[in-house]
Amino acid sequence: MRSTVLSVAAAALGLLIVSGPVAAHHSSAVFDPNTRVTVTGVVTEWFWANPHCLLSLDVKGSDGQVVTWVVETQAPPNMIPYGWTRQSFKAGEDVTITMEQARSGKPVGRLLWAQFPDGRALSIGPSAGPRP
Amino acid sequence: MTVRQAAMIGIAALACLAPAAARQQQPMNRLPGAVYDVDFAGTPSGPAPRRTIAGIWEFAEGRNVAIQATGAMAMPSDGKPEHELPFTPDGRAAFLANKPTFGVTQVPTAMTNDPMPGCDPQGYPRIVLHNAHHEQILETATQVVILYQFNKKWRVIWTDGRALPKDPENPNWDPTDVPLKELPPAEPRWWGYSVGRWVDDYTFVTESNGFDDRTWLDNAGRPHSTAMRVIETYRRVDADHIDKTLVIDDPRYYTRPWTAFERLRMRLQSPHLEIPEQECVPSETAKYNRLFGDLVSGVDDTPK
Numbered sequence: 001m002r003s004t005v006l007s008v009a010a011a012a013l014g015l016l017i018v019s020g021p022v023a024a025h026h027s028s029a030v031f032d033p034n035t036r037v038t039v040t041g042v043v044t045e046w047f048w049a050n051p052h053c054l055l056s057l058d059v060k061g062s063d064g065q066v067v068t069w070v071v072e073t074q075a076p077p078n079m080i081p082y083g084w085t086r087q088s089f090k091a092g093e094d095v096t097i098t099m100e101q102a103r104s105g106k107p108v109g110r111l112l113w114a115q116f117p118d119g120r121a122l123s124i125g126p127s128a129g130p131r132p
Numbered sequence: 133m134t135v136r137q138a139a140m141i142g143i144a145a146l147a148c149l150a151p152a153a154a155r156q157q158q159p160m161n162r163l164p165g166a167v168y169d170v171d172f173a174g175t176p177s178g179p180a181p182r183r184t185i186a187g188i189w190e191f192a193e194g195r196n197v198a199i200q201a202t203g204a205m206a207m208p209s210d211g212k213p214e215h216e217l218p219f220t221p222d223g224r225a226a227f228l229a230n231k232p233t234f235g236v237t238q239v240p241t242a243m244t245n246d247p248m249p250g251c252d253p254q255g256y257p258r259i260v261l262h263n264a265h266h267e268q269i270l271e272t273a274t275q276v277v278i279l280y281q282f283n284k285k286w287r288v289i290w291t292d293g294r295a296l297p298k299d300p301e302n303p304n305w306d307p308t309d310v311p312l313k314e315l316p317p318a319e320p321r322w323w324g325y326s327v328g329r330w331v332d333d334y335t336f337v338t339e340s341n342g343f344d345d346r347t348w349l350d351n352a353g354r355p356h357s358t359a360m361r362v363i364e365t366y367r368r369v370d371a372d373h374i375d376k377t378l379v380i381d382d383p384r385y386y387t388r389p390w391t392a393f394e395r396l397r398m399r400l401q402s403p404h405l406e407i408p409e410q411e412c413v414p415s416e417t418a419k420y421n422r423l424f425g426d427l428v429s430g431v432d433d434t435p436k
């Protein structure tokens with residue numbers, strides 16, 4: 001019964017979002033696909049692991065405050081086809097990332113593109129959209 | 133309605149919209165070294181060999197085809213009436229007790245009681261009803277063995293003519309009466325018990341029972357009881373393909389059998405293709421939740 005109530009409530013909201021079939025431990029609905037956020041920062045950690053890889057970087061805002069952003073990709077086997085490895089990022093290097101930020105408003109998101117100062121770029125694949 | 137309940141409904145609303153459309157729109161995702169039907173357009177396959185499904189198999193239309201994020205492929209948890217499972221009262225109660233992170237009853241990551249993200253055994257059939265990947269099928273004189281990518285698991289399907297355990301829900305083990313050289317009675321377990329047989333030269337049918345009910349059927353929190361039976365059919369279509377169909381028969385939780393996926397096509401791969409490693413690691417999962425999962429759920433105290 002409750003599932004039916006939830007379904008009706010969901011339909012009534014009528015929100016449009018692409019809830020893609022990602023292999024994740026949470027739905028892509030937690031991210032806002034309509035808001036692509038791009039920030040530049042310094043890598044603090046590249047966590048090549050399950051269930052998802054995580055890239056942490058420190059981003060200095062215009063007010064001088066440093067905010068640590070954490071963005072996720074898919075699991076390693078799903079990233080390897082797109083050229084990612086456990087050596088893709090090194091702590092201390094600069095990187096510019098484009099992401100879909102979490103709806104929670106926290107400094108976390110789903111990584112779409114990572115661009116390096118030397119012109120290299122990594123994407124999560126076709127679902128990343130055009131390179132910024 | 134509490135704020136948390138409202139948030140849960142909102143997330144469920146977002147999740148149940150258009151997953152099927154997204155699946156269809158998503159570009160094909162390739163496993164390095166694998167081949168797909170698109171690579172052989174216009175090239176017919178040879179005839180099916182008799183009574184064998186051995187080989188390494190990948191989903192013929194792309195590696196993302198069988199990822200069933202919102203639940204069993206043929207019955208996703210998307211709120212559509214045609215996908216409402218035929219729950220018994222006990223089955224519905226068990227479904228509502230589960231707190232998945234996908235589907236119409238999904239909750240934020242930090243609130244889930246899904247056993248899998250914590251690396252509890254995924255079990256069968258969730259291994260093929262969730263994040264399904266290519267499989268390697270081995271055949272011996274007495275077994276068909278299926279090797280799965282996720283957590284490097286395998287499943288043994290006995291083909292030596294044995295029957296399924298008669299009553300694995302009620303194991304009766306009295307070693308004072310039963311010599312230890314005999315097998316103990318079957319009891320429910322994560323991967324159940326499986327037997328298989330060829331019903332014709334091109335159709336291999338497996339039946340499984342004796343499941344531990346702590347596993348879920350899929351990502352959407354669909355439950356099963358210890359009374360569940362699973363029927364999986366492998367149809368050898370031609371030299372390069374098999375089609376798989378999986379049916380859930382659990383009279384305690386569902387009023388009738390239902391099909392979880394039907395004629396899911398896989399393509400034979402080179403025998404040199406290596407299956408990638410994908411392990412659920414508790415320490416990695418804990419770190420993932422600390423760095424990311426809790427934040428994305430909005431349940432921690434970190435300021436925005």
